[in-house]
Amino acid sequence: MGGPGTGGGGGGRGGPELRLAPGQKADVRRVLSLFRPYRRTLLAVLALIALGAAAGVVSPFLVREIVDVALPDRREDLLLYAVGGLIAVTIVSSALGVTQAMLSTRVGQSVMHDLRVAVYGHLQRMGLGFFTRTRTGEIQSRIFSDIGSMQAVVTNVMTQIVSSGAGILMAVVAMLALDWRLTLFSLIALPFAVWMNRRVGSRRRVIVKQRQEKAADLSAGIQESLSVSGILLGLTMGRTRALVDAFTADSRGLADLEVRSEMAGRWHMAVFTTLMALFPALTYLLGGHLLLAGGGVTIGTLVAFIALQSSLFPQVNGMLRVAAQVNSSLALFTRVFEYLDAPLTVVDAPGAVALDPARVRGEIRLEHVDFTYPGADSPSLHDIDLTIPAGRHTALVGTTGSGKTSTGYLLARLYDPSGGRITLDGHDLRELTRESLAASLGVVTQETYLLHASIAENLRFARPGASDAELVAACEIAQIHEHISSLPDGYATVVGERGYRFSGGEKQRLALARTILRDPPVLLLDEATSALDTATERAMSGALDAVSRGRTVISIAHRLSTIRDADQIVVLSHGRVVERGTYAELLAAGGAFAELAARDTDPAER
Template identity: 80%
Template sequence: MVHGPMGPGGGMGGMGGGRMREDAEPATGQRADLRRVLGLFRPYRGTLIAVLALIVLAAAAGVVSPFLIREIVDVALPEQRADVLGWSVGGLIAVTIVASALGVSQSMLSTRVGQSVMHDLRVSVFSHLQRMGLGFFTRTRTGEIQSRIFSDIGSMQAVVTSVMTQIVSAGAGVLMALVAMFALDWRLTLFSLIALPFAVWMNRRVGRRRRAIVRSRQEKAADLSAGIQESLSVSGILLGVTMGRTEALSRAFAGDSRELADLEVRSEMAGRWHMAVFTTLMALFPALTYLLGGHLLFRDPTGQGITIGTLVAFIALQSGLFPQINGLLRVASQVNSSLALFARVFEYLDAPILISDAPDALDLDPGTVRGEIRFEDVVFTYPGAEAPALHGIDLVVPAGKHTALVGATGSGKTSTGYLMARLYEPSAGRITLDGHDLRDITMSSLAASIGVVTQETYLLHASIAENLRFARPDASDEELERACRIAQIHEHILSLPEGYATVVGERGYRFSGGEKQRLALARTILRDPPVLLLDEATSALDVATERAMSGALDAAARGRTTVSIAHRLSTIRHADQILVMEHGRVVERGTYEELVDGDGTFAQLARQDAWREGDVQGPARR
């Protein structure tokens, strides 16, 4: 497997692995079966009935030709009947034209249905993943997700768009041909089907082998896709070059690519020798049928049992039957192996949505939200973790006030912020907004009420204006400028040659860390939420820029509830209350001055912060 630039066990390569974990999808384990795949076609029953009718008509037209040939051989030519010859030849031409027209119409309708099913499946997977919650994505690599949506579903396209109709078409053709063959001579028909049980058994065996190989191939392709996504991103290139791992990454990629190529060959060649034997055997049957038919004709030269025309017509039907049986078995094997692809996609569709709207969830009007947040004996454990991240948290964030959460790394302050935004749900206890349990509020209205700016800034590969309007698509240019002025980024944007039309680059790498964070602040301010959650939102700003922004942030926070998760204590000096966290518990509460004078955990953090900023006087003398 191609790992990230730091290799297995660390850095980008160790994030989440390439598979869905059992804790991320406990409800899965169902195996995709043909009945579930066929269920994807249920919304298009009307069109499929029309396709089936066209297939049956085409198959019926196909078996008419041998009977016309028999008339030509047994009647028109021996008796020199020009009329019979004329209408028989005309019938052959008409059947060919009709069959071609029916084939084109059937192909158009079946392709349209197949593409609609593909569209539905892609949208279903994407929409389901959008609601999976943050925990799922912290354990699953982006490349793995992309592989399932594009590679797996793309590989299923041939099955969905054409193979299903091929099965029906070949099945109808085989059925019609068998009926016609029995009508011509039942003895020759039974002789023609001697090898069919062997072919069916062989096909099932080959299908099982191919299914296992296809699943391994898709898993390796997903690993390769994840490796590409991680290693060839801007972050991956920087890490690979600075760590001197570019050659190692190339070698690892070459190894994975070779394994994938070998699996592709194995998938393509699985059962080929078996099918070759069956194809050879089928090719011999017409000759053997001539031999058996000749002996039957010699025993009954009057032609009452079998005639030359009957034998020729039967061979014509048989010559069309065997390729259809061969194709039907080959397609059935392909469908059987493709169930591995459906199983991988269904795993995502079956993954439980851990955070969703309650049936009677309240749709809050952000304009009426006061912004009081309460934690009532909240316990929280990350999925898959043994120890809780938060223990019995009780706190109140007053409406319209500025509350700061501080503490050392791993103290639980970011986890507390995640719970406020309902990115996770508490394992015990409850969290309320204006007295409403967050679990009783719709996700959309909660997102409109609580604006979040995280330490990990994410910008789309689009223009500045498009990035800002991601928060409010209907925002005017004046509103964009106002938000950017508050975030102290407007003047910098105007200095760019293309202004607000400037493309930020992948993940905003054309901008410094501070500029990206100010753009993220402007994007959230544009939404004007009643509650503002700042998770280390100014961590990338230099001291001068941060101080210049403090007044603007105070103005933006006026009249709304603000929660700051801070590492740099100078940013929360004027907070109405400060909550100090340690080992997942709130250990101190108070204002900046009260906590500094208390000479507790906060006072120690404040002294460390002052030394980092070069102020040897210490915080108490400010």
């Protein structure tokens, strides 16, 4: 089907972008909720982290025993035990670290998987209007680039925060056990570091949001300009150099933002790192003064304290870096949560009925239907009251913007009516499951879409379990089997991106065969033969008659020769029904349909 603009409504690509509603922004609590399904594994990770942190603070106490007791008292047995303890602590810490890394990586990748599937699944349920105003490259950027950039945060950073936090806590407790005065001196710069970290995180958060938006623009530009259609447009319009220049400018802008993101706060962190490097020397000075003054500090205590301090400061520094990274990455989570929070415009009602396609008669009624595209100022359809009899052929005709395509959208429930209702065998379409409606109503659109796969795979997209014989039967009805058989690879032939290896008529016949394969009781044809030449169209007319027998067929037509034998022709104008009747009746009436027939450009029908 054509875009919403074809039907006279709004919703073009210039429509408003998504904006977060109040309370939808990403915060740490919402990010942490992503880990809720993996609580048990995370508890195991936390236990391993705690054991690793506890093992890490044992070593300084063993060193103190060696320096203060084993060596001065020449106790070789204590020396052996202490050295053995140091070796055992190293081995245990390494084993715990590997196990913890394995578990945390599995949890992180599972969370990434869940998030990708949640976003993709939500987008699959979004209404057509969302995609008419959102660039495909933007969607791809959020699924791959944004979620991919979050991977380091999800898989490593969370456990690093817990690990560093546990290590800092254990180290501070051990340092207090050694000497509270040296501990207070060591922590004097911590408030300054926290304040500085918050400033750096806020700055990086803004830059990361700008960077991802620029990356999305670049991705969208690549997707549009390097598709088959984009290449054809660029070459035929002579815009290749301009496209390269535009890409160069966007890429340069992205590179600048990457540098700004990487360097944000680096001078602040460098100052803090330098300050932390000075503290061991200053601690030796203070500890030496207490030792010489008889303040209760021994050489072993001072050595053990410096060892703990040497492990504490890197963990504090790492904790601050990670916290800044998490703060800036919330911009990525916000962009992803925008899609998860986007409201679904077409959803199954509570208790929706699942129709059995085999029992569908196919009577459709439009009862005082109004429809306005989201964001549009004027309605596309107004007070449409129409009955489409079961098992009959009804055609919708009219000039461009008359509402034909909009009516087709509503029948396929790509949109819901703004007013009134549409029923299938007495069931309001909004009270049916979308899956059962799709199984009951087959759609062949004017703009055929084929996957970059083989002909057989494209056909089986409609019915994965179809046999080879059923594929052949559907293609014979669509008058495409002989052409497929003439290809070297037959049904294994890859159609190419969007089917560009085939002509427009061949693609439409493949699309028709794909729909025939589903065997729906209702068939909606939106200019399904528009790309066929006159000879092929005439050859298909008998086939369409055969496949239409016993079905409800709705044709949206511009070429009036395709609907000459329709049981009912409905003429639309400015979103209203202005005439209805058979071909002969409407032609004889000399009204709107007669004017359309007079303007029909098909020489065979003049």
